[in-house]
Amino acid sequence: MGAGIIGMGKYVPENVVTNADLEKKLDTSDEWIQTRTGIKERRIASDDTDTSHMSYRAAKEAIDNAGISPEELDLILVATVTPDQPFPSVSSMLQHQLGARNAAAMDVSAACAGFIYGLVTAKQFIESGSCKYVLVIGTEKLSKITDWSDRNTAVLFGDGSGAAVLGNVSDERGIISFELGADGSGGEHIKQEEFLKMNGREVFKFAVRQMGESSMNVVEKAGLSKEDVDFLIPHQANIRIMESARQRLDLPPERMSRTVERYGNTSSASIPLSLMYELEHGRIKDGDLIVLVGFGAGLVWGSVAMRWGR
Numbered sequence: 001m002g003a004g005i006i007g008m009g010k011y012v013p014e015n016v017v018t019n020a021d022l023e024k025k026l027d028t029s030d031e032w033i034q035t036r037t038g039i040k041e042r043r044i045a046s047d048d049t050d051t052s053h054m055s056y057r058a059a060k061e062a063i064d065n066a067g068i069s070p071e072e073l074d075l076i077l078v079a080t081v082t083p084d085q086p087f088p089s090v091s092s093m094l095q096h097q098l099g100a101r102n103a104a105a106m107d108v109s110a111a112c113a114g115f116i117y118g119l120v121t122a123k124q125f126i127e128s129g130s131c132k133y134v135l136v137i138g139t140e141k142l143s144k145i146t147d148w149s150d151r152n153t154a155v156l157f158g159d160g161s162g163a164a165v166l167g168n169v170s171d172e173r174g175i176i177s178f179e180l181g182a183d184g185s186g187g188e189h190i191k192q193e194e195f196l197k198m199n200g201r202e203v204f205k206f207a208v209r210q211m212g213e214s215s216m217n218v219v220e221k222a223g224l225s226k227e228d229v230d231f232l233i234p235h236q237a238n239i240r241i242m243e244s245a246r247q248r249l250d251l252p253p254e255r256m257s258r259t260v261e262r263y264g265n266t267s268s269a270s271i272p273l274s275l276m277y278e279l280e281h282g283r284i285k286d287g288d289l290i291v292l293v294g295f296g297a298g299l300v301w302g303s304v305a306m307r308w309g310r
């Protein structure tokens with residue numbers, strides 16, 4: 001038996017902010033945003049909706065979808081850089097709200113690679129026999145740390161949550177291999193002071209190199225080749241970065257998720273939201289080999305190769 005995803009859920013706020021809406025407030029254009037990033041619109045949460053509220057909605061759906069009860073969870077891992085407050089953690093708040101009284105709870109801080117770090121951590125607990133069910137959530141309210149007067153960053157980000165329940169799956173399914181990495185020397189390039197600040201060009205160069213390399217590495221670690229990959233779920237930061245990873249795996253465009261168009265960059269939520277989107281649209285089937293790959297502030301990166309199904 002290995003560890004795999006046995007249920008998923010998502011939540012995105014209803015409020016859609018289009019590029020045209022941003023043109024009214026900033027010196028930018030729909031044409032610039034679409035050609036440089038691929039983003040058409042993003043979801044922005046209301047003032048009274050915080051990270052924990054969105055996480056709860058996604059978590060509830062994932063637990064129901066897995067067919068388990070909240071009391072059966074052994075561990076809750078919440079990947080976020082926008083918690084409601086520094087402490088208590090979002091995971092502890094959820095533990096209470098969900099009634100997951102047997103679960104331990106901790107938040108994971110690995111920015112946009114946070115969901116991958118969470119999946120890999122969950123895998124260790126499950127395969128060691130310490131946990132039966134682990135809830136992993138990627139969740140962000142980036143709008144609360146966005147400087148809405150800075151066109152360099154305000155057009156890029158969005159809010160949302162994606163959740164997965166991990167448990168034991170059959171030998172032929174689940175997480176086969178992973179890679180996690182960090183290069184703290186690049187920490188200056190993307191950080192939160194009061195608001196999120198970014199040196200876009202430096203992050204771009206790092207991301208293009210690392211997304212391609214890490215995607216290939218994880219396939220090789222699985223003892224497979226790029227021809228075996230059925231679907232790519234890259235972190236949704238910028239279509240040009242995502243394309244570089246897709247081309248490295250020689251995948252046709254229709255076998256890569258591109259929810260960046262509709263959600264923008266939702267940091268740790270982007271990979272689970274994309275996975276869920278592709279499942280809902282029937283593009284990932286039982287037995288498919290999928291590669292998840294992300295990078296983010298730190299700088300950090302991570303990738304996972306998994307065979308979909310229970």
Ligand code: COA
Pocket residue numbers: 027028029032033036037112151152153155190198200201203204207237238265267295296297
């Ligand atoms: N609208 C119009 N013009 C904009 C703009 C906007 N929203 N944002 C920046 N510009 C301008 C810049 O001011 C710059 O003008 P200048 O040449 O007069 O100084 C010009 O566009 C080009 O800027 P540049 O930074 O070279 O653009 P780019 O092609 O690198 O695209 C990013 C910018 C941010 C989209 C790109 O660098 C990127 O995606 N980087 C990675 C960011 C990322 O992934 N972050 C998340 C990490 S998880």
